[in-house]
Amino acid sequence: MKSLPPVVAQALESLNSISADRPQGFGFAEFSTDELAAIFSIAQIHQFSKSEILVSNQETTSDLYFVLQGQLKIEIPVPNGETKDFLLTPGTVVGEQSFLDEEPRSATVVAETSCLIASFDAGSFRELTRMHPDVALRIIRQLSRILSRRLRRLDLFDAAELARESERKRLAEELHDETMANLTGITMELGLLKFNQGLDSNALGDIDSVTNKLKETNLRLRQIVQGIYPAELVNSGLISALTSHLESLTNRSIINPTELKISLLAEGFGDERLPTNTETDIYRVVQQAIANAIEHAEASTIKIHLKWSNEECRFTIEDDGRGM
Numbered sequence: 001m002k003s004l005p006p007v008v009a010q011a012l013e014s015l016n017s018i019s020a021d022r023p024q025g026f027g028f029a030e031f032s033t034d035e036l037a038a039i040f041s042i043a044q045i046h047q048f049s050k051s052e053i054l055v056s057n058q059e060t061t062s063d064l065y066f067v068l069q070g071q072l073k074i075e076i077p078v079p080n081g082e083t084k085d086f087l088l089t090p091g092t093v094v095g096e097q098s099f100l101d102e103e104p105r106s107a108t109v110v111a112e113t114s115c116l117i118a119s120f121d122a123g124s125f126r127e128l129t130r131m132h133p134d135v136a137l138r139i140i141r142q143l144s145r146i147l148s149r150r151l152r153r154l155d156l157f158d159a160a161e162l163a164r165e166s167e168r169k170r171l172a173e174e175l176h177d178e179t180m181a182n183l184t185g186i187t188m189e190l191g192l193l194k195f196n197q198g199l200d201s202n203a204l205g206d207i208d209s210v211t212n213k214l215k216e217t218n219l220r221l222r223q224i225v226q227g228i229y230p231a232e233l234v235n236s237g238l239i240s241a242l243t244s245h246l247e248s249l250t251n252r253s254i255i256n257p258t259e260l261k262i263s264l265l266a267e268g269f270g271d272e273r274l275p276t277n278t279e280t281d282i283y284r285v286v287q288q289a290i291a292n293a294i295e296h297a298e299a300s301t302i303k304i305h306l307k308w309s310n311e312e313c314r315f316t317i318e319d320d321g322r323g324m
Contacts, residue, residue, distance in 0.1 A: 004037050005045060011068035011116055012036065015091045026066065026093045026142055035135050042124040048111040055095060055109040063119045064099040064143075067092045070115030075108040087112060096143040099125075238279040239266045242286060242304070249290065260294065261301045268308035282306075282315060293319040 004012065015028055028036065043066075048054060054065060057077060065072075067090050074094065075083040088094055098105050099122075120128075129136040191211065233241035246262045273279065286304060293299040299321030306315045 004033070004040055007116065008040050008043075008045065008068065008118065011090070015068070025091050026146065028091070030138060030142075031135065035132070038132050038135060039128065039139070040118060042128050043118040043120055046115075046117045046119060048115040048117055050111055050113055052111045053108065054111065054117065055105050055107070057105055057108045059105040061105065062098045062102050063095055063121050064125070065094045065109070066118040066120075067094065068116040068118055070117075071112040072115060073110045073112040075110065076106065083108075093143065093146060096147050100140075100143060100147065233279060233283055237269075237273045238283060239264075239269050239306070241279075241283055242306075245283075245287065246290075246304075249294075259300065262290070262304070263302070264304045264306070266306045266308075269306070274308070274313060278313065282313065286315065286317065289317045293317075293321050296321075298322060 003009075012028055031039065048070070054072065055061065057075075067088055069090055071090075072088040072092075072094060074086040074088060076086070077083055094109055095105075097103070099120075102122075125136065125139075128139075242264055246264055250260055250262055274282075290302060290304075293302050299319035302317065302319045304315065304317050306313070
């Protein structure tokens with residue numbers, strides 16, 4: 001009769017209190033000692049150091065990982081160039097999506113602390129299926145449940161992101177329709193006030209000074225609104241919004257050693273627009289990439305290439321800035 005490796009037995013003993021009802025939890029308690037011995041007899045046991053990468057995004061591997069000790073960090077890329085990070089604790093599983101569908105990895109997995117991990121490849125699991133079909137079926141059921149709950153959790157994050165985008169749009173409209181209109185009205189009233197013949201030269205000078213400051217504030221506010229949620233993105237689409245954004249950057253005083261030149265080449269964009277969410281995502285990615293090139297790489301030339309076909313939208317961003 002097979003027995004559990006001592007290091008695994010010790011780890012599982014500390015996991016007895018973990019419930020399979022947890023969204024990320026794997027129900028080890030559902031299996032008998034003999035069944036667990038059969039499962040872990042086909043596993044590879046690994047020790048990972050802090051910050052060591054288990055899986056890279058878009059890898060074509062399909063191994064399944066059980067976290068026995070330590071914590072893992074899941075880094076899921078999002079459109080703005082950043083990541084959504086999640087922590088997995090002992091008693092959880094990772095890699096179930098690629099294990100089940102054999103598609104490339106959709107996230108990067110990094111050891112947040114030193115970890116004890118058990119991994120299973122497809123060949124080993126097929127052997128377990130042949131020898132213990134009931135055990136393999138129960139594992140698949142648990143993996144399907146975990147994947148379903150995780151996807152539901154990501155849907156909630158997406159819904160929150162859409163809500164934030166809606167709030168950006170509302171704020172931009174409020175600033176444009178109310179605050180900027182009020183500033184313009186005050187500027188006009190000050191202009192009319194100058195014709196009051198009872199004012200001395202000092203008062204007229206103060207009016208000119210305040211008027212200029214209001215104009216500068218109005219211009220800066222217009223740039224802020226453009227950054228929060230450009231009206232062109234709603235009214236005219238992605239290319240128009242990007243063109244307007246690039247023009248505002250080249251016309252604006254930017255802290256950069258040299259003159260800034262930005263070019264945009266768009267192919268395949270006709271009258272039909274991309275889905276709203278896709279346009280917004282691409283706009284945010286390009287906007288952030290340009291900001292990074294200017295602020296960190298000190299680029300003087302930035303080239304953006306967008307190509308839309310019936311199947312996909314591809315884009316590249318190149319700059320002559322210094323490497324990171």
